[in-house]
Amino acid sequence: MINILKLAKPKTAIAITNKLRNACLVSAIVCGITALTWGALFAPPDYLQGDAVRIIYLHVPSASLATTLYVAMTICAIAFIIVRLPIFAMLAQAIAPIGLLYTALCLITGSIWGKLSWGAWWVWDARLTSMLVLFFIYLGYFALNNAFTQRAKAHIATSVLIVVGAIDIPIVKFSVDWWYSLHQPASLIRSGGTSIHPDILHPLLLALTGATLFAAWATFTAFENINLGIQVQRKIKQTH
Amino acid sequence: MKITTRKITTRMARRIVALVMLITLLVAGITLILSALRQNIVFFLVPSDIVAAHITDTTSAASEHTDKNARKKYIGRRVRIGGLVVEGSLEQDKDSGEVQFIISDGKAQVSVRYLGLLPDLFREGQGIVAIGEIIPPPTSATTSSTKSHGELVEFRAEQVLAKHDEYYMPRGLEKELKKKNLWQGNP
Numbered sequence: 001m002i003n004i005l006k007l008a009k010p011k012t013a014i015a016i017t018n019k020l021r022n023a024c025l026v027s028a029i030v031c032g033i034t035a036l037t038w039g040a041l042f043a044p045p046d047y048l049q050g051d052a053v054r055i056i057y058l059h060v061p062s063a064s065l066a067t068t069l070y071v072a073m074t075i076c077a078i079a080f081i082i083v084r085l086p087i088f089a090m091l092a093q094a095i096a097p098i099g100l101l102y103t104a105l106c107l108i109t110g111s112i113w114g115k116l117s118w119g120a121w122w123v124w125d126a127r128l129t130s131m132l133v134l135f136f137i138y139l140g141y142f143a144l145n146n147a148f149t150q151r152a153k154a155h156i157a158t159s160v161l162i163v164v165g166a167i168d169i170p171i172v173k174f175s176v177d178w179w180y181s182l183h184q185p186a187s188l189i190r191s192g193g194t195s196i197h198p199d200i201l202h203p204l205l206l207a208l209t210g211a212t213l214f215a216a217w218a219t220f221t222a223f224e225n226i227n228l229g230i231q232v233q234r235k236i237k238q239t240h
Numbered sequence: 241m242k243i244t245t246r247k248i249t250t251r252m253a254r255r256i257v258a259l260v261m262l263i264t265l266l267v268a269g270i271t272l273i274l275s276a277l278r279q280n281i282v283f284f285l286v287p288s289d290i291v292a293a294h295i296t297d298t299t300s301a302a303s304e305h306t307d308k309n310a311r312k313k314y315i316g317r318r319v320r321i322g323g324l325v326v327e328g329s330l331e332q333d334k335d336s337g338e339v340q341f342i343i344s345d346g347k348a349q350v351s352v353r354y355l356g357l358l359p360d361l362f363r364e365g366q367g368i369v370a371i372g373e374i375i376p377p378p379t380s381a382t383t384s385s386t387k388s389h390g391e392l393v394e395f396r397a398e399q400v401l402a403k404h405d406e407y408y409m410p411r412g413l414e415k416e417l418k419k420k421n422l423w424q425g426n427p
Contacts, residue, residue: 044410119359187406
């Protein structure tokens with residue numbers, strides 16, 4: 001077990017991801033453009049909301065990735081706390097910016113959708129509030145990560161923060177079931193199957209695939225950058 | 241210095257125990273906080289909540305159990321109430337433009353008055369959330385000049401938000417589904 005983990009070196013990871021990276025970006029662009037064109041021009045308007053429903057093709061993928069990427073960060077943080085291999089903390093660090101981006105996108109598109117369907121840009125509903133908390137947790141991660149000069153200390157502190165912040169994820173997911181809220185209950189992943197008609201569901205799933213591939217590309221790229229940064233620091237120390 | 245595999249595994253086991261303890265305590269703590277704050281987290285009250293706290297002294301059976309403080313609990317406070325707009329209850333005053341409709345949660349009903357623009361999604365049968373205040377019931381001496389819906393609790397809304405459900409489908413399809421009795425969403 002421990003010997004296997006010793007193989008988990010940034011160099012090996014980069015060698016693998018480098019082969020996938022460009023393919024991820026190209027397919028993300030293809031999926032994204034196809035899904036958004038499909039959603040904007042060819043998918044049918046909703047029976048109740050009309051054309052306003054088209055925001056779903058941006059809002060749902062960004063919301064589901066904002067939370068899924070945080071779960072991925074939590075797994076990395078737990079792995080780091082247990083085995084203390086820097087690669088896990090570096091991975092979490094690579095995921096964080098794209099998670100923050102999707103959270104912001106989710107809040108912005110959600111706000112527009114809210115204005116169009118509910119009649120308000122923002123309400124202090126449990127789902128909206130817990131999503132805003134997630135946004136602040138992501139920001140808190142960056143603040144804490146930049147507060148340390150020693151990487152080893154930053155890794156431990158941020159990993160603990162990520163694990164503590166993970167409590168918000170089930171609250172985001174189940175807020176619409178636990179409390180009366182203005183936000184409607186889950187429609188994609190719910191007991192009894194999806195409540196979205198196939199004509200709307202198919203472009204949505206394609207948009208979700210595109211957003212996921214983009215997140216993969218961004219994570220791989222950020223990871224390589226973080227590793228380069230560490231090597232540069234190491235070189236500077238050696239020369240001094 | 242040579243660190244044996246065994247030492248590493250014991251260290252890892254200790255960290256796992258610490259993590260499990262941290263997570264358990266966190267979950268327990270947050271669960272307690274959230275359940276204690278339940279009243280503040282719900283985005284809206286349902287008509288039953290309002291009516292239960294609003295039973296008048298004239299209803300003899302309930303009066304013994306009615307806490308006077310509970311009755312006053314929602315009066316004069318900004319509250320949000322949510323429910324389905326009862327079919328056929330929407331009326332508009334031609335002079336003032338004020339709309340009046342009844343919302344229901346299946347058990348109780350509240351009459352809502354509102355002056356302003358209704359959201360696009362607002363229609364009879366649709367779920368809505370009204371933000372405003374309960375109109376204090378008129379005392380027996382004064383007679384209400386405005387038309388009221390019997391003995392319903394009256395609510396003056398400052399803002400009306402439309403709620404929609406989790407069903408998304410192409411326009412026109414819901415009529416076909418309703419014909420075939422396969423409709424699962426809002427009535």
